[in-house]
Amino acid sequence: MATTSATLDVNGEAREFQGDPRQTLLDFLRLDLKLTGTKKGCDHGQCGACTVMVNGRRINSCLSLAIMHDGDQITTIEGIGTPENLAAIQRAFVSHDGFQCGYCTPGQICSATAMLKELADGWPSAVTEAVADTPAPSDEELRERMSGNLCRCGAYSNIIAAIREVMQSEEGA
Amino acid sequence: MRPFDYRRMADLQPVDQPGDRLIAGGTNLLDLMKLDVEAPRRLLDISRAGQDRITEHEGGLRIGALVTNADCAADPRIRADYPLLAKAILAGASPQLRNKATTGGNLCQRTRCQYFMATDTRCNKRQPGSGCDALQGVNRNHAILGTSEACIATYPGDMAVALTALDATVEVLGQGGTRLIPVAEFHRLPGDDPARDNVLRDDEVITGVTLPEPVAGRQIYRKIRDRSSYAFALVSVGAVIKLREDRIARVALAFGGLAHKPWRDPQTEAILTGQPPSPALFDQAADALLAKAKGRGGNDFKIALARRALAAVLTEATEE
Ligand SMILES: Cc1cc2nc3c(=O)[nH]c(=O)nc-3n(C[C@H](O)[C@H](O)[C@H](O)COP(=O)(O)OP(=O)(O)OC[C@H]3O[C@@H](n4cnc5c(N)ncnc54)[C@H](O)[C@@H]3O)c2cc1C
Ligand code: SF4
Ligand code: FES
Ligand code: FES
Numbered sequence: 001m002a003t004t005s006a007t008l009d010v011n012g013e014a015r016e017f018q019g020d021p022r023q024t025l026l027d028f029l030r031l032d033l034k035l036t037g038t039k040k041g042c043d044h045g046q047c048g049a050c051t052v053m054v055n056g057r058r059i060n061s062c063l064s065l066a067i068m069h070d071g072d073q074i075t076t077i078e079g080i081g082t083p084e085n086l087a088a089i090q091r092a093f094v095s096h097d098g099f100q101c102g103y104c105t106p107g108q109i110c111s112a113t114a115m116l117k118e119l120a121d122g123w124p125s126a127v128t129e130a131v132a133d134t135p136a137p138s139d140e141e142l143r144e145r146m147s148g149n150l151c152r153c154g155a156y157s158n159i160i161a162a163i164r165e166v167m168q169s170e171e172g173a
Numbered sequence: 174m175r176p177f178d179y180r181r182m183a184d185l186q187p188v189d190q191p192g193d194r195l196i197a198g199g200t201n202l203l204d205l206m207k208l209d210v211e212a213p214r215r216l217l218d219i220s221r222a223g224q225d226r227i228t229e230h231e232g233g234l235r236i237g238a239l240v241t242n243a244d245c246a247a248d249p250r251i252r253a254d255y256p257l258l259a260k261a262i263l264a265g266a267s268p269q270l271r272n273k274a275t276t277g278g279n280l281c282q283r284t285r286c287q288y289f290m291a292t293d294t295r296c297n298k299r300q301p302g303s304g305c306d307a308l309q310g311v312n313r314n315h316a317i318l319g320t321s322e323a324c325i326a327t328y329p330g331d332m333a334v335a336l337t338a339l340d341a342t343v344e345v346l347g348q349g350g351t352r353l354i355p356v357a358e359f360h361r362l363p364g365d366d367p368a369r370d371n372v373l374r375d376d377e378v379i380t381g382v383t384l385p386e387p388v389a390g391r392q393i394y395r396k397i398r399d400r401s402s403y404a405f406a407l408v409s410v411g412a413v414i415k416l417r418e419d420r421i422a423r424v425a426l427a428f429g430g431l432a433h434k435p436w437r438d439p440q441t442e443a444i445l446t447g448q449p450p451s452p453a454l455f456d457q458a459a460d461a462l463l464a465k466a467k468g469r470g471g472n473d474f475k476i477a478l479a480r481r482a483l484a485a486v487l488t489e490a491t492e493e
Pocket of ligand 4: 098099100101102103104105150151152153154155
C-alpha cells in the first residue's frame with residue numbers, strides 16, 4: 001500500500017501532511033504551513049539556507065521529503081524565537097551584525113543552535129587534532145562546524161563572533 | 174521530479190519489484206531525482222528500518238546500514254580504534270548532510286560527474302550507449318586510474334576510502350540470503366558497463382559494514398580539494414602505517430578521487446613494506462601507483478597531485 005500522509009510536530013504544534021510524496025520538507029514548511037522563515041537557496045544541499053532541526057539535529061530540509069518525517073519534531077527559526085521574544089543567539093546576531101541581506105540567517109541560526117549541542121556532546125570535527133579527544137571550541141573549530149552554511153554577503157566573522165558571545169554567556173550562566 | 178509511490182519499511186528486506194528504490198537519508202537520491210537523473214517508480218523508505226546501531230563484532234565492530242555518518246564519526250569506539258574512519262567521514266559533506274547520510278547510502282552515492290548530473294548531455298552511465306561527454310569535455314574531477322573509453326567518472330565518497338584501507342566488509346541481503354563483500358571489491362571499474370557503480374544485485378540491500386579487529390599503527394586521512402571544507406575530494410589518501418625498528422612493518426593505502434572505486438594497489442604497498450622510509454622510497458611507491466595513470470586533459474594535474482599527496486602522507490606517518 002502506498003502511504004500518503006504524515007503527522008509532524010512543527011515548533012510544538014501537530015501538523016498534517018497530506019498529498020504528493022514529492023514535496024520536500026522545505027516546501028511543506030514554506031508553502032503549506034506558511035512558515036517562510038526557512039529559506040530556499042540552492043534546493044540541492046549546497047548552501048544550508050534551508051537548515052532546520054529535526055529531533056534536535058540540523059539537516060537540510062531541501063533534501064528531505066515531508067512524508068518521511070511522520071512523528072518527527074521539527075524546529076524552524078519561528079520556533080527558536082519571535083521578534084518580541086528573541087533567543088540569545090538571535091540577539092547576538094543582531095548585536096554583532098551577523099548578517100547583511102539576512103537571507104542565510106535563519107539557516108545560520110538553526111545550524112548554530114544545533115552545532116552548540118554537538119560541541120557540548122563532544123562531537124569531533126575535521127579540524128579536531130586527535131579525533132578521540134574532546135574538541136576545544138577554537139575559532140577554527142567553529143568555522144569548520146559552520147561550513148555547511150554559506151553566506152554570500154560574507155558575514156562569516158561576525159557570525160562567529162555572535163556564536164562565541166552565546167557560548168560565553170552560557171558558560172557564565 | 175517524476176511522480177512515485179511511497180512506502181515506509183519496518184525492516185530491511187530484499188527488493189522484490191523492479192522500479193522499487195530504497196531511500197535512506199535521501200541526500201543523494203532526492204538530489205538526483207530533482208535533476209531527473211533518477212526516476213524511481215516507488216520509494217521504499219528504510220530510514221526507520223532498524224540497523225541503526227554500532228555493535229561489537231568478532232573483535233571488531235559492526236556498523237548498521239542506517240547508522241548516520243554523524244553518529245558513526247562521533248562514536249567513541251570508532252574514534253579510539255578506527256580514527257581513519259571518523260576523519261574520512263568528517264572530511265565529507267557538511268554537518269547537516271552527515272546528520273542524514275547513512276552508511277549504506279554513502280557507499281551507494283553516485284558520481285559527481287557533471288555530465289551524469291545533467292540530462293542534456295551524453296553519458297553512458299545515465300543512458301547506456303549514448304556516449305561520454307566527459308572524454309573531450311571538462312574533466313577536471315575525473316579519474317586517472319582504471320578508466321575505460323566508456324566512462325572516466327570517479328567514485329566521489331570519502332568514507333569508503335577509509336573502509337577500504339581498514340579492510341572492512343559490506344554485508345548484503347538478497348533473495349538468496351546474506352553475502353559478504355570486501356569494501357575493496359564492492360565498487361567496480363566502469364569497463365563497458367558504466368551504468369553499474371557496484372556489485373550489488375537488483376534485489377540486494379546493504380544491511381551493515383563490519384570492521385576487523387583494530388590494527389596498530391598511525392591512521393591518516395588526507396583530502397585535497399578546492400576549498401578547505403564542504404567540497405568533494407580531488408585526491409584523497411587513507412593510510413594505516415605501522416613502523417617497527419625504523420622500518421615500515423605494515424602499510425595499507427587507499428585513494429579517493431583517482432578512480433571509479435576507492436583505489437588500492439598491492440604493488441605500491443609491497444614496495445614500501447619492510448623498507449626504511451625515505452623520499453626515494455616514496456617516489457618509487459608513487460611510480461608503481463601511477464604507472465598506468467592516464468590524464469584526459471583537465472585532470473592531468475591529478476597525476477602530480479596524487480604523487481605529492483602520497484609523499485606527504487608517508488612522510489607524516491613515518492616521522493617521529
Ligand atoms: C552538497 C553535497 C556535498 C557532499 N560532499 C560530500 C563529500 O565531500 N564527501 C562524501 O563522501 N560525500 C559527500 N556528499 C554525499 C553524501 O555523503 C551522500 O549524499 C550520502 O552519504 C548519501 O547517503 P543517504 O543515506 O542520504 O543516501 P540516499 O540518498 O538515501 O541513497 C543513495 C543511494 O543509496 C541507495 N541505498 C541507500 N541505502 C541503501 C542500503 N541500505 N542498501 C542498498 N542501497 C541503499 C539508494 O537507493 C540510493 O541509490 C555530499 C552531498 C552533497 C549534497
Ligand atoms: S565520465 Fe562516466 S558519468 Fe561522466 S559523462 Fe562519461 S559516462 Fe557519464
Ligand atoms: S536550499 Fe537546502 S541546502 Fe541550499
Ligand atoms: S547575510 Fe546575505 S547571504 Fe548571509
